[in-house]
Amino acid sequence: MMELLRGEYSDLFKQLMSASHQFKEASTNNRVLKSEVEALRAKVPSFLNR
DSSP states (O other): OHHHHHHHHHHHHHHHHHHHHHHHHHHHHHHHHHHHHHHHHHHHHHHHTO
């Protein structure tokens, strides 16, 4: 019984670590994307005034 619980715990822990990694990656990508959008927004007025 204990081996089964250890196995389940191990699997759940791996899933948690994977989800945590994916969340951190998505958060970083979101930050980069927001920064790029802001940079593009700053450039738009100069293109419109040409």
